[in-house]
Amino acid sequence: MRKLINDPAEVVPDALRGLAAAHPGLRVDPEARVVVRADAPRSGKVGLVSGGGSGHEPLHAGFVGYGMLDAACPGEVFTSPVPDQIVAATTAVHGGAGVLHVVKNYTGDVLNFRMAAELAEDEDVEVATVVVDDDVAVEDSTYTAGRRGTGATLFVEKIAGALAEEGAPLDAVAAVAREVNDRTRSFGVALSACTVPAAGRPTFQMAEDEMELGVGIHGEPGRKRVRAGTATEIVEAALTAVDADMSLAGSEVLLLVNGMGGTPLLEQYVACGAAAEWLAGHGVTVARTLVGPFVTSLEMAGCMISVCRLTPDLLRLWDAPVETPALRWGR
Amino acid sequence: MRKLINDPAEVVPDALRGLAAAHPGLRVDPEARVVVRADAPRSGKVGLVSGGGSGHEPLHAGFVGYGMLDAACPGEVFTSPVPDQIVAATTAVHGGAGVLHVVKNYTGDVLNFRMAAELAEDEDVEVATVVVDDDVAVEDSTYTAGRRGTGATLFVEKIAGALAEEGAPLDAVAAVAREVNDRTRSFGVALSACTVPAAGRPTFQMAEDEMELGVGIHGEPGRKRVRAGTATEIVEAALTAVDADMSLAGSEVLLLVNGMGGTPLLEQYVACGAAAEWLAGHGVTVARTLVGPFVTSLEMAGCMISVCRLTPDLLRLWDAPVETPALRWGR
Amino acid sequence: MNGADFSAWIRRAAELVTADAERLTTLDAAIGDGDHGHNMARGFAAAVAAVDELPEDVVPGRVLVAAGRAIVSKTGGASGPLYGTALRRAGKALGDVADVDVTGLAGALQAALDGVRELGKAVEGDKTMVDALAPAVAAYEAAVENGADLATAMQAAVDAGETGLEATAPLEARKGRASYLGPRSVGHLDPGAASTVLVLLALLDVARGEG
């Protein structure tokens, strides 16, 4: 296992110490495992709290700051955070206007955030929750756990964070967060597995010439295992799945070409070129493009494509100033 | 080979098409392989041009924009660009105040930039050249090719770019570039090799439990091959080598904890925590820290640490606004 | 059973899930994310630590509530809230009685099952821990009605739980991470059902006086 770590059991607090050292704009508690904006709580501002298993960096801690999240709760690698962390973060950012929990749709995340929300409300903090579920690789149904939350999380956190920064009330911030989730679809492809430090071996086996279509961001197996294709074929598979679920023709979109962690940026740009060509060829206007490793799965090779159908309002909020370790513009 | 590409021979132009699609602020010519600021040439402003082999992204094209580079010339993967590219970039950004070439110290880069400078001067463009050679893993000597250029390149491009943006003349911009290079040292450690698309197999073989101390950013073998250590041991090896070459005690520094491409950001932050602890323990004040994959070697696992001894002026120029695909703040 | 017996149950459960952590994780790697063994071991270790803090003469209900709280606080994942809620609900059902008899335990087990059902919204056949816990609780109650003693009734519960676990193999998961696999989840045992059997086994050991 080629890991740049010390004790596998201490990876999360060790990384949080590094985060604290690198970013004075963050208040980091490595033991409680909570990352909070240094200027929190901002009175009158809705607080945004997210969290989930570690191993997806920069998600979520890398998105804490002006115009995005107020706090993040990193769990163990690929394991949701516990209610204590979430409650601590929620009370730390509550400025009197309530707190929005941005939760990726995994049973563990949903249950732990639900318990935390109940506990926080006992402390008179109004909590609203948006569950992100944009992964079209998973067949949806009311009888199942539903779709996974992946790339849309970044869009939701940025856009809802911008509206909260404008001083909008909790219900409005929650509404725009749900709107972004409803208008976003994602599909991921893995070219290799990844290794959870505590486990020490890859979460699944894959031959050199194979790829996993519709892989999850925890290295969960996806829709099917096929022969590895070219970047153009991979991107087409992803965008076809997205388009089949939410027709894109004629719309103006926000595009994320996301590296899963082990694929070089050079190759992510090759995928971006293929995506831009496919979208142009299908009558889709790309208003903004983000390329890079933003929602990762440790060192998994591959990419995920997320597409959000914009409205003028959503585009304005996307363009609004943001100042976090991993996403920054306008200030 | 798990690559997200189409034709190995077309990786560079394919990636440049993606770069063009993602960044409207850049003027990209995938065939001529030149990336230029959309607003170039800026009359009266010194132009900054850099370039080198591809596979180190975001270096250099990701650093083209306000306050940094005016143009970049990406060569084949791990192969320096050719004079034609460099001349095209140089004339495209010449605003009457001359052009600075930022060249990493590899024979190929040095020779191709030298030929290009001669050709550009035939076209009456005044060219100054700064050769970056910060890698302490290589024993220096006047009889050899000298040290390699690695992490300092980012510092040089940012700081010289800021001074050029202020309207300083060519000699002053070249002088500050040399000053940054003189005050910076780097040391890299690889936990795995990387695969050049055209070659199809790793540039070197390494056992699961080994690491390469002092590896180059082209997967060149380094100082020695040893048993893989903990993040703390790896960081200590790197900082000890840096400190032995340029004593750090008592100085205020700019720190880069650089992922080589295949190491998750979570682990890069673990390394950052170890580096911060080592520096604090050795009487070094860290004024600014940058963590992430900025100067990469395709999907190589590992990290490189670069340290620049700051002056108040250099810190001011580092903090000055920059707006590029990979480095952005202040606007 | 008094407070000490319930503390012994938690300790025994911690031993069993820790000893089998590798197997649980392997099951989870097949249809989930390969951490169930770590999660259970971490959670029950926290439960033991919490139970160790309690006074000698603590009542059974407080033991289970403390253990449940600790598991919720320290585990994470889906199993943390579910096991934690199960134990907390069971503890609340026991109230302040100092000595729990066979019927008292029946109420506690039923409360645990209800807690898991409410929180997780899973029904039998969804390929979750419910597929082991529900038949186990039913079998325990049936045995008690037929006048069985604690050990006999718990043996019936464990047997039914094991049968329920085996029955998860052919199922297609509809809840939890495994549900993302759809048909590809068929042919694997559910890790949470497997850990549920271990926790029931721990209680049987205590009932037998082997805890």
Place this chain on the structure above:
Amino acid sequence: MNGADFSAWIRRAAELVTADAERLTTLDAAIGDGDHGHNMARGFAAAVAAVDELPEDVVPGRVLVAAGRAIVSKTGGASGPLYGTALRRAGKALGDVADVDVTGLAGALQAALDGVRELGKAVEGDKTMVDALAPAVAAYEAAVENGADLATAMQAAVDAGETGLEATAPLEARKGRASYLGPRSVGHLDPGAASTVLVLLALLDVARGEG
């Protein structure tokens, strides 16, 4: 030798370096960055394309200048400027003569060597292409002084080049990428010296009328 013969040399050199690209790349992977074969193949393919553009009756000097320019423009790396400069200097040395004799070629080879030395600042013993080219040029001149004909003199050049190549193995590199390895560069042949032997071999083939 007329312009057609020099064009034949460039084409033959392209064949040889392309056929041996794998070997050159493997040598470069050991002490460099594993791309020398690709660089040489890419560069000489561009040289052939440029030469194909030239008129039938072109003079030798223009052939080499055109080939050198193309190699500089298309190769990159260290070898591009070095080989390109070598050919351009050789071409300039030949001037406009339509037919080059043994002594004329001696001047051209010497000019090529001087070009490489000036640009790369390498001396013999630095473990570079100079270690093959310098002895080859010397051997050629010696043979010519002893009245040898073209083929014989080029045979002497190739033999000396091969000896020079073998002699690079024990050397510690002081120039180019391999110099970063210091002592670890010892025990490997220099890839650029190996490709230099191939380019000389191509000229020998033409001299022998086998081009």
